[in-house]
Amino acid sequence: MDExxxxxxxxxxxxxxxxxxxxxxxxxxxxxxxxxxxxxxxALLAEMVRDWxxxxxxxxxxxxxxxxxxxxxxxxxxxxxRLHDIELAxxxxxxxFQGAPLTDMSDAxxxxxxxxxxxxxxxxxxxxxxxxxxxxxGTLIVLGSIAGHDAAPAxxxxxxxKAYTQQLLRCVRADLHGxxxxxxxxxxxxxxxxxxxxxPGLDAAQRFEGFAPLEAQDLARTIEWIHRQPAHVxxxxxxxxxxxQSLYVRGxxxxxxxxxxxxxxxx
Numbered sequence: 001m002d003e004x005x006x007x008x009x010x011x012x013x014x015x016x017x018x019x020x021x022x023x024x025x026x027x028x029x030x031x032x033x034x035x036x037x038x039x040x041x042x043a044l045l046a047e048m049v050r051d052w053x054x055x056x057x058x059x060x061x062x063x064x065x066x067x068x069x070x071x072x073x074x075x076x077x078x079x080x081x082r083l084h085d086i087e088l089a090x091x092x093x094x095x096x097f098q099g100a101p102l103t104d105m106s107d108a109x110x111x112x113x114x115x116x117x118x119x120x121x122x123x124x125x126x127x128x129x130x131x132x133x134x135x136x137x138g139t140l141i142v143l144g145s146i147a148g149h150d151a152a153p154a155x156x157x158x159x160x161x162k163a164y165t166q167q168l169l170r171c172v173r174a175d176l177h178g179x180x181x182x183x184x185x186x187x188x189x190x191x192x193x194x195x196x197x198x199x200p201g202l203d204a205a206q207r208f209e210g211f212a213p214l215e216a217q218d219l220a221r222t223i224e225w226i227h228r229q230p231a232h233v234x235x236x237x238x239x240x241x242x243x244x245q246s247l248y249v250r251g252x253x254x255x256x257x258x259x260x261x262x263x264x265x266x267x
Contacts, residue, residue, distance in 0.1 A: 008034050008055075008081070008085060009032070009033050009034065009085070009087055010033070010034050010035070010036065010081055010085045010086045010087065010088075011028050011033050011034070011035050011036070011086065011087065011088040011089070011090065012035070012036040012038060012059075012072075012086055012088070012089045012090070012128070013025045013028070013035055013036070013037055013038065013089075013090045013092060014038040014039070014063055014090070014091045014092055014093040014124055015038070015039055015063075015091075015092035015093035015094065015143075016035070016037030016038055016039050016045065016048070016092070017037065017039035017040075017041045017044035017045055017048070018039070018041070018044065018193075018194065019092070019193040019194060019216055020092050020143060020191070020193055020216045020219050020220070021037075021039070021090075021092030021093065022048075022216070023215075023216035023217050023219065023220040024090050024092060024216075024219070024220045024223055024224075025037055025048070025056075026220070027217070027220035027221065027223075027224055028088075028220075028224065029052050029055055029056060031224060033055075033088075034054075034055040034056070034057075034081075035052075035055065035056050035057070036057045036059050036072075036075065036081075036086070037056060037057065037058055037059065038059045038060075038061050038063070038068070038093070039060065039061075039093070040060065040061070040062050041060075042058065042060040045058035045059075045060060046058060057075065057080060057081070059071055059072075059075065062120075063091075063093045063116065063120035063121075063123065063124050064115040064116050064119055064120040064123075065123075066123055068123060068124060068127045068128075069127040069130065069131065072086075072127075072131065083131055083134075083135070084135050086131060086132075086135070086138065087135075087137075087138045087139065087227075088138060088139045088141070088227050089124075089128040089131075089132070089138070089139070089140050089141070090141045090142075090143075090223055091121060091124045091125065091128070091140075091141070091142045091143060092143045093116065093120060093124075094116060094117055094121075094143065095112050095113050095115075095116035095117055095158075096113075096158050097109040097110075097112065097113050097157065097158060098154055098155050098158055099154050100154055101153065101154055101156070102156040102157060105156075105157060109157075110157055113157045113158060113161055114157065114161065117158070117161035117162070117164070117165065118161050118164050118165075121142065121161075121164075121165055121168065122168060124142075125140065125142065125168060125169070125172055128140055129172055129175075129176060129181065129183075132179075132181045133176060133179045133181055136179070136180055137179070137180030137181055137182075137231070138180075138181055138182070139181075139182045139184070139226065139227045140172075140181060140182065140183050140184070141184045141185075141186060141223050141226055141227070142165060142169055142183075142184070142185050142186070143185075143186055143188070143219070144162050144165045144166055144169075144185045144186060144187040144237075145158075145159075145162040145165075145187055145188060146187050146188065146189050146239055146241070147159040147162050148161075148162030148163035148164075148165060148166045148187065149163075149166075149187070149239075162187075165185065166185055166187070166237070169183050169184075169185045169236075170236075173234075173236065180231075182231075182233075182234045182235075183234065183236070184226050184234065184235045184236060184237070184238070185236070185237045185238075186219060186222060186223060186226070186238055186240070187237060187238065187239040187240070188214050188218075188219055188239075188240045188241075189213075189214060189239070189240060189241040189242055189245045190207075190208075190213045190214065190241075190242055190245055191213055191214040191215070191216065191218075191219065192208060192213045192214065192215055192216070193216055211242060211244035211245070212242055212243070212244065213242050213245075214240060214241075214242050218240065219240065222238065222240060226238070
C-alpha cells in the first residue's frame, strides 16, 4: 500500500442533518473521517456537501422505510466508495414525542414514534450489521436513552421504544458473536437538542432552566471514543448524565434563578 495515500476511512451516520447526528458527523469529519450522511432532509444534507465536498456524501433516506442497503449498493456502484471501507455506523435518527400521556397521543404521533424508533432502528441495525459482518468487523453504535431504563409520566411510547432498542442490540451482538463486529448502545440523559421543540409543555427555556444538560458534542466525543477503542474492546452500553441529573429521567437538581439584589432591596 502507498503510505502517502492512506485508504479513506468511511463512516455512516443516520440523522446526520440535525441535532446529535449532525454533531457526530461534524466531529468525525473534523477528525479526518469521511462520512455518508443519511437523513430525510435533502436540503440540509446538501448544505453539508457544500461544506465538505470531498469527504461527505449525502444519502437522503427515511430510516423507517426499507432500502438502506440498496442505497449503499448504489453508492458503491457510483465508485465513490467501497462498502468494505465503511468501518463505523452510527444510528442517531429518532423521534421523541413527550409531554403527554399515552391516552392523549394521536395515532400519527404513535406511528411516528414506533415507525422511526422501533421499525427504523431494526431496519438500520439489520442492514448495517450485515454489511459489517461481510466486511469482517467494524463498529455499530446506536443512540438509545436512559428513558429505556425508567418509568416516567408522559413518556410511554418513547421510553418503550428505547427499551426495545437496548434489548435489540443485546440480541444482535449475540447474533454477531465471532464476527469481529462491535455493537454499542449510548444512553444519554437530558440533552440539549431541538428534538422536543414545539411540543406542548416542553419549551426549551423551561426544560433546561437552572442546570447544564448534556450537549450534542458531548455525545459525539463519546461515540468517537468508543470507536477508537482497541479492536478487542466492545463498549456494550454506556450511560451519560449531566452532573445535575442523578435519578434517571426525573432526578434533576435545578439551581434557583439568581436574585436581583436591586429588586430585593425594594421589597
